[in-house]
Amino acid sequence: MTITGGCQCGAVRYRIEGALGRASLCHCRMCQKAFGGPFGALVSARRAGLIWTRGARATFASSNKVERGFCAACGTPLTFEYAGDWMDIAIFTLDDPSVAPPTVQLSPEARQGWIDHVADIPVRDLSEGQAGAEHYASIVSNQHPDFER
Numbered sequence: 001m002t003i004t005g006g007c008q009c010g011a012v013r014y015r016i017e018g019a020l021g022r023a024s025l026c027h028c029r030m031c032q033k034a035f036g037g038p039f040g041a042l043v044s045a046r047r048a049g050l051i052w053t054r055g056a057r058a059t060f061a062s063s064n065k066v067e068r069g070f071c072a073a074c075g076t077p078l079t080f081e082y083a084g085d086w087m088d089i090a091i092f093t094l095d096d097p098s099v100a101p102p103t104v105q106l107s108p109e110a111r112q113g114w115i116d117h118v119a120d121i122p123v124r125d126l127s128e129g130q131a132g133a134e135h136y137a138s139i140v141s142n143q144h145p146d147f148e149r
């Protein structure tokens with residue numbers, strides 16, 4: 001199985017060879033900050049199976065035990081790297097994030113209570129109405145597509 005992924009702008013791309021390991025959601029304050037979101041979604045992969053196919057990640061040592069990789073051009077969080085043969089990849093940088101459904105949650109002490117009720121939050125279709133439709137039709141994306149090019 002070969003899995004590909006990369007950052008939003010496409011300056012950094014990678015390929016993962018071999019099976020993925022544990023997929024997790026981490027609610028700790030460090031992951032909240034690093035991802036700018038309610039949790040980090042990470043899946044482990046063998047360090048030897050991760051091949052950087054374009055560009056290079058920048059890193060920030062968020063502690064004495066961990067380096068977090070990211071794209072220096074667009075800021076996308078990419079990795080969570082610790083000592084050993086495995087490291088973690090940010091699940092939503094995979095070209096197909098559905099291959100890594102989380103199976104465990106970590107650091108529940110910082111978990112936001114509203115996460116239990118996400119399905120109850122009202123949904124609004126941003127493309128509704130003429131102005132919305134015209135606005136969305138006028139958007140030109142600079143995001144790298146979810147495949148190699």
Ligand SMILES: [Zn+2]
Nearest residue numbers: 007009071074
């Ligand atoms: Zn980028």
